[in-house]
Amino acid sequence: MGIIVSVTNQKGGVGKTVTVSSLAAALTQKGYKVLSIDLDPQRNLDVVAGKGLAIPLGDKSTKSMLDVLKGNCSLEDMIVPCGFGDLARASNLLSQWTGRHLITRSEYENFTIEEVCQLMSERYDQGWGTDDHKVLRSELSSVRKNYDFVLMDTNPSLTLLTINSLVAADYVLIPAFAEAASRDAITELWDTIKGLKAYNPDMRLKIAGILVTKFNARNRAAKKFVEVYERMAKRMGTIVFKQKIRQGVAVTEYLLSQQDLLKYDAYGNASLDYKSFANEFLTRINLMEEERSHG
Ligand SMILES: Nc1ncnc2c1ncn2[C@@H]1O[C@H](COP(=O)(O)OP(=O)(O)OP(=O)(O)O)[C@@H](O)[C@H]1O
Ligand SMILES: [Mg+2]
Secondary structure, eight states: OOEEEEEOOSSSSSSHHHHHHHHHHHHHHTTOOEEEEEEOTTOHHHHHHOTTOSOOTTOOSSOOHHHHHHTSSOGGGGOEEETTEEEEOOOGGGHHHHTSOSSOHHHHTTOOHHHHHHHHHHHIIIIIOTTGGGHHHHHHHHHGGGOSEEEEEEOSSSSHHHHHHHHHOSEEEEEEESSHHHHHHHHHHHHHHHHHHHHOTTOOOEEEEEEEESBOTTOHHHHHHHHHHHHHHHHTTOOBOSOOOBOOHHHHHGGGGTSOHHHHTTTSHHHHHHHHHHHHHHHHHHHHHHHHHTO
């Protein structure tokens, strides 16, 4: 049965999409069967999945995750092959869902997670539907058997999309730059996870770890942040992955090439780091699965 991983950080531009696409590419190269799901109306994952795959703006006829979430089609019926395994594409109209913000990002700072969950249940009562946060989990329950891994790329804020992804996932992988804004976002995400678990005790979610991206070992402040992350990870019962993803120009360029980083710049530093990270990720997940099976 496939392992479901949400690649999440409520902060934008921290390497979620490059991590999903590169990890999917590395795992596919190793022979694993991988489904990548784009849950971000920006559709960047679809762009790097291969030329012509991203659904054009405003296109309502091509089946996307929006149709799945609205219950108009099953996940199985809209999956397409791509450069790194299989792909479930986003539509820019997914913002019809992200538009249903629990709260806006600017408001988030003023709420505790308990208040967010309270808000959630109030909004369900207002007609959101009590199971809207479980749609993806239920769709994945029949599809996961076809894969070794399901990787989800999420949008950078707390919406029904991110919540669906966290509720459906076995593991969350947190990409983060070694800088203050990313540190604060990790704390925010941890609060979100604790709050969601309190309201959804059947969630399986565990934190696989923090992956430091855009890393520059010569930057002393960045090295300090890694130490801070290690202390935070300990408190969160998780790890900072040993493999860091080095800063690389190719990561700023590959999107334009409409292919994943491992194809665009196979021997670049960041690609080599992602390949090596894939090995560490597999070891970590195997260990965590073993721990899970021993209760
Ligand atoms: N290893 C890296 N080296 C250099 N730049 C990087 C690296 N990782 C990420 N970046 C920069 O961060 C940008 C955002 O990366 P990416 O699109 O993967 O982030 P994201 O978290 O998915 O963003 P969003 O929240 O907008 O979806 C890249 O376009 C690139 O400029
Ligand atoms: Mg992204």
